[in-house]
Amino acid sequence: MGQLLAVVIDGLIYSSWLFIIAVGLTLIYGVMKILNIAHGSLYALGAYTAASLAGYWIKQGYPPMGSYAVMLLAAILVGLIAGPIIERGLLRFMYGKDEIVLVLVTYAVFLILEDFVKLAWGVDPYFIAEPYGLLGNFSVGRLTYPNYNLVVFGAAVFIGAVLAWVLTKTRQGKMLLAVIHDREMSGAMGINVGRVYFITFTVGAMLGALGGALTAPMISVQPGIGAETIVLAFAVVVIGGLGSLPGAALAAILVGLVRSAAVHYRPELDLFSIYLVMAVVLIVRPKGLFSAQEARKI
Amino acid sequence: MNTQILRILKSGAVLLVAALTASPVIGNAQDKPLRIGLVTFLSGPAAGPFGVPAKLAAEAIVDSLNAGKAPAPYTTKGFGGTPLELVVIDEAGGATKQVAELRNLVERQNVDFVIGYIGSGDCLAVAPVAEELKKITILFDCGTPRVFEDASYKYVFRTRPHATMDAVAGAMYLLENRPGMKSYAGINQNYAYGQDSWADFTAVMGTLKPDATITTSQMPKFGAGQYGPEISALLESNSDVVHSSLWGGDLEAFMLQATPRNLFARSQLILVAGEPYLHRLPGSIPDGTIVGARGPSGVYAQKSALNDWLRQIYKERGETYPNYPAYSVAQAFLGLKTAYEKAKSKGTPGTDEIIQAFEYESFDSPSGKVMMKLGKGHQAVTGTAYGTTRTVNGVITVGNIKYYPVERVQPPEGVKSIDWIKSGMKPGKW
Numbered sequence: 001m002g003q004l005l006a007v008v009i010d011g012l013i014y015s016s017w018l019f020i021i022a023v024g025l026t027l028i029y030g031v032m033k034i035l036n037i038a039h040g041s042l043y044a045l046g047a048y049t050a051a052s053l054a055g056y057w058i059k060q061g062y063p064p065m066g067s068y069a070v071m072l073l074a075a076i077l078v079g080l081i082a083g084p085i086i087e088r089g090l091l092r093f094m095y096g097k098d099e100i101v102l103v104l105v106t107y108a109v110f111l112i113l114e115d116f117v118k119l120a121w122g123v124d125p126y127f128i129a130e131p132y133g134l135l136g137n138f139s140v141g142r143l144t145y146p147n148y149n150l151v152v153f154g155a156a157v158f159i160g161a162v163l164a165w166v167l168t169k170t171r172q173g174k175m176l177l178a179v180i181h182d183r184e185m186s187g188a189m190g191i192n193v194g195r196v197y198f199i200t201f202t203v204g205a206m207l208g209a210l211g212g213a214l215t216a217p218m219i220s221v222q223p224g225i226g227a228e229t230i231v232l233a234f235a236v237v238v239i240g241g242l243g244s245l246p247g248a249a250l251a252a253i254l255v256g257l258v259r260s261a262a263v264h265y266r267p268e269l270d271l272f273s274i275y276l277v278m279a280v281v282l283i284v285r286p287k288g289l290f291s292a293q294e295a296r297k298i
Numbered sequence: 299m300n301t302q303i304l305r306i307l308k309s310g311a312v313l314l315v316a317a318l319t320a321s322p323v324i325g326n327a328q329d330k331p332l333r334i335g336l337v338t339f340l341s342g343p344a345a346g347p348f349g350v351p352a353k354l355a356a357e358a359i360v361d362s363l364n365a366g367k368a369p370a371p372y373t374t375k376g377f378g379g380t381p382l383e384l385v386v387i388d389e390a391g392g393a394t395k396q397v398a399e400l401r402n403l404v405e406r407q408n409v410d411f412v413i414g415y416i417g418s419g420d421c422l423a424v425a426p427v428a429e430e431l432k433k434i435t436i437l438f439d440c441g442t443p444r445v446f447e448d449a450s451y452k453y454v455f456r457t458r459p460h461a462t463m464d465a466v467a468g469a470m471y472l473l474e475n476r477p478g479m480k481s482y483a484g485i486n487q488n489y490a491y492g493q494d495s496w497a498d499f500t501a502v503m504g505t506l507k508p509d510a511t512i513t514t515s516q517m518p519k520f521g522a523g524q525y526g527p528e529i530s531a532l533l534e535s536n537s538d539v540v541h542s543s544l545w546g547g548d549l550e551a552f553m554l555q556a557t558p559r560n561l562f563a564r565s566q567l568i569l570v571a572g573e574p575y576l577h578r579l580p581g582s583i584p585d586g587t588i589v590g591a592r593g594p595s596g597v598y599a600q601k602s603a604l605n606d607w608l609r610q611i612y613k614e615r616g617e618t619y620p621n622y623p624a625y626s627v628a629q630a631f632l633g634l635k636t637a638y639e640k641a642k643s644k645g646t647p648g649t650d651e652i653i654q655a656f657e658y659e660s661f662d663s664p665s666g667k668v669m670m671k672l673g674k675g676h677q678a679v680t681g682t683a684y685g686t687t688r689t690v691n692g693v694i695t696v697g698n699i700k701y702y703p704v705e706r707v708q709p710p711e712g713v714k715s716i717d718w719i720k721s722g723m724k725p726g727k728w
Contacts, residue, residue, distance in 0.1 A: 124350065143559075218551065270488070
């Protein structure tokens with residue numbers, strides 16, 4: 001029973017991290033039909049900026065609790081700067097082109113940003129461990145977890161709830177759904193599609209950066225972290241169905257629980273478990289769990 | 299007339315065959331530097347603790363050797379008077395990329411020697427290619443014993459001991475200090491080095507402490523980053539000891555995540571490749587952690603003129619003193635220098651002559667005497683050391699250091715590590 005509980009808790013903690021890193025990717029794909037490989041770099045930029053700013057904050061002797069706000073600010077900054085630069089400066093010239101061209105363009109951006117990270121921060125890792133242990137621990141049976149994990153879990157639930165509310169309950173969200181359904185028709189009906197794209201990409205970038213910022217206290221922030229993350233995020237998005245928010249949430253939970261179970265019961269299957277879920281789901285539903293039905297256009 | 303033509307043709311053929319089969323001369327012109335391809339991690343998880351210190355050390359060593367400022371017996375400038383020039387390549391990107399990079403180094407960059415490779419997977423991949431390219435390649439840091447135990451190479455050398463000693467000396471040290479331990483768990487990366495390390499450790503424990511039980515073996519993928527479930531599994535296992543060969547960013551992330559969860563308050567931690575992190579993770583490596591460095595390197599290096607030299611030239615470039623990857627790269631340069639100069643002392647140093655000089659050579663290094671005694675003279679052996687961490691004024695130090703001689707921690711020539719361990723680790727004659 002104790003081990004089963006550990007599987008569930010570990011699985012949910014891992015799922016919430018997976019959801020945060022994947023949700024921006026699926027949002028951008030859902031609206032813009034762009035599989036943004038540069039999402040991994042935005043994650044890395046978020047982690048670096050958070051580690052640098054929060055590190056500076058703590059070094060200056062400011063209240064350590066303020067480091068959480070600094071990390072959030074770092075993610076917003078990265079989103080507000082990198083998002084518009086990539087979307088306005090590059091992607092808007094590519095709209096209407098084949099999806100594979102856009103994948104290659106974002107891959108190029110990913111490579112550029114990977115080198116930018118090395119140029120700006122060097123190759124030595126950054127550590128900002130304080131926020132991870134600052135909130136204390138909670139215990140379940142023999143297991144101890146930092147309360148920071150609850151912050152990540154809460155952030156995932158909050159992000160999911162806000163996005164669901166915006167998409168279903170607000171005017172802007174309905175306009176967004178209209179653009180998702182038919183870009184041309186939405187434009188003809190007066191929706192500023194370019195603006196929707198701009199906002200979506202910026203929010204997506206911000207979510208990617210937030211994933212990095214929240215992860216920074218748990219890892220050594222160093223070149224290459226974006227590449228590892230984009231593979232996982234991509235797996236989650238594909239399992240859930242490209243562009244589906246509920247799909248990303250369910251896929252994150254599924255992957256998190258399966259990986260956690262593998263680690264606890266059959267550690268040798270850990271590496272394989274995520275891709276096993278992916279393979280099984282794609283065999284049963286080739287377009288993912290929540291793939292939308294596509295109307296055939298004449 | 300015909301006989302004369304035949305004789306000329308015969309002579310020509312003999313000369314042609316001689317020219318084609320002669321070993322190419324390396325570095326004959328005094329003014330033309332010897333180009334050495336240095337392959338080390340400049341990005342990715344292994345860059346900070348391993349790749350960059352190795353690069354810093356290599357640059358410092360090359361400058362010092364070129365200036366003729368190294369202590370005896372390395373006072374000759376460069377290699378036998380010929381200056382050295384580095385061509386540095388990033389090891390990041392995986393084994394396939396490294397194979398392409400090696401071809402590029404040899405065929406387009408025209409390097410004379412290659413010194414490189416920290417990752418065991420990279421070593422296993424490039425060794426056959428170096429053989430095919432007929433280029434002397436020195437593996438300076440990777441650990442898997444499979445390189446020379448599963449194959450035989452003419453052009454490939456490894457100037458650092460292989461990883462079997464990590465497990466053997468680690469288990470000995472553990473049992474000397476915690477003889478009453480009853481159970482142990484492992485967390486190792488799921489690739490060549492991690493798997494070998496765990497297999498060796500469990501085999502040694504099976505020999506030295508057969509009643510100890512294995513509670514769990516966690517094998518996260520290389521670069522996993524998130525270790526929550528693995529830490530829970532280790533906590534659940536309630537083991538007396540946790541063995542780990544994690545390294546690079548993986549070890550750093552694991553320590554950052556495991557320390558607040560009090561894993562090491564319950565279990566004794568042994569980090570077989572932990573030495574490079576001592577100055578990097580203050581507060582995250584708990585006191586009492588058993589730490590290895592695969593050889594008496596880094597904090598375990600004993601005082602000598604060569605050790606003082608390396609520490610000084612490294613400190614002038616970096617903020618800290620050298621860790622063990624810096625000592626590993628020093629062994630590669632000094633081993634090659636010894637072989638090159640020995641070959642040169644007998645005439646023109648061709649590839650074959652350098653190889654002949656390199657095989658079974660012994661040379662001094664900042665971490666003591668290195669002997670090329672395994673793998674038909676292509677694999678180095680040394681003794682090793684282990685110690686226990688203790689934080690003093692916010693700095694992690696190592697105490698209770700114990701040195702293990704080579705015959706206790708390395709299998710003799712011709713015996714596979716795992717067979718030697720399982721047969722009781724009888725000391726060989728060295």
